Amino acid sequence: QVQLVESGGGLVQAGGSLRLSCAASGRPFSRYAMGWFRQAPGKEREFVAAIASSGSNTRYADSMKGRFTVSRDDAKSTVYLQMNSLKPEDTAVYYCAAGLYLSAQFMGVMSRYNYWGQGTQVTVSS
Numbered sequence: 001q002v003q004l005v006e007s008g009g010g011l012v013q014a015g016g017s018l019r020l021s022c023a024a025s026g027r028p029f030s031r032y033a034m035g036w037f038r039q040a041p042g043k044e045r046e047f048v049a050a051i052a053s054s055g056s057n058t059r060y061a062d063s064m065k066g067r068f069t070v071s072r073d074d075a076k077s078t079v080y081l082q083m084n085s086l087k088p089e090d091t092a093v094y095y096c097a098a099g100l101y102l103s104a105q106f107m108g109v110m111s112r113y114n115y116w117g118q119g120t121q122v123t124v125s126s
Contacts, residue, residue: 002026002098002115009094009120012086016124020081022096022117029077033102035113036070036081038092038122048094049081050107057104086124093119 008020022034035050049060049070058070069082079096097113099106106112 002032004096004098004115004117006094006096006117006120009122011123011125014086014088014124014126016086017082017084018086018122020083020094020096020120020122022079022081024077024079024098027100029072030074032098032100032114033104033107034070034072034079035097035099035107036079036094037097037110038090038094039119040089040092043092045095045110047108047110051079052104052107053101057107059104059107061108083122086122088124088126091122091124093121095119 003025006022033053036048037045038048039045047061051058051070051072055072067085072079096117098115099113
């Protein structure tokens with residue numbers, strides 16, 4: 001069992017930045033690829049970014065490339081999502097997820113993740 005707790009969400013103006021954190025506990029963090037997903041009101045949950053268990057491979061949704069950066073600190077069992085140049089359309093609940101030994105080719109697939117956090121709200125005002 002892995003417990004995931006997100007933090008760092010909040011209200012920010014368009015063009016601003018936020019850094020989300022997701023702290024994991026329970027199982028060896030280094031075994032898990034870590035992903036970020038988001039869900040806006042009335043929309044389906046969508047992939048944002050992910051980082052492999054080794055930290056050597058990252059993936060991003062096209063609309064996030066160049067604006068968002070995913071990273072991990074295995075010593076702290078924490079994954080981060082640095083979000084820059086935020087837009088109102090980035091408003092959503094952001095979730096982190098853990099996938100045991102998840103290969104890079106599947107890091108964008110929601111159903112491949114084993115554990116989920118409760119989410120943190122990000123609101124970008126125009």
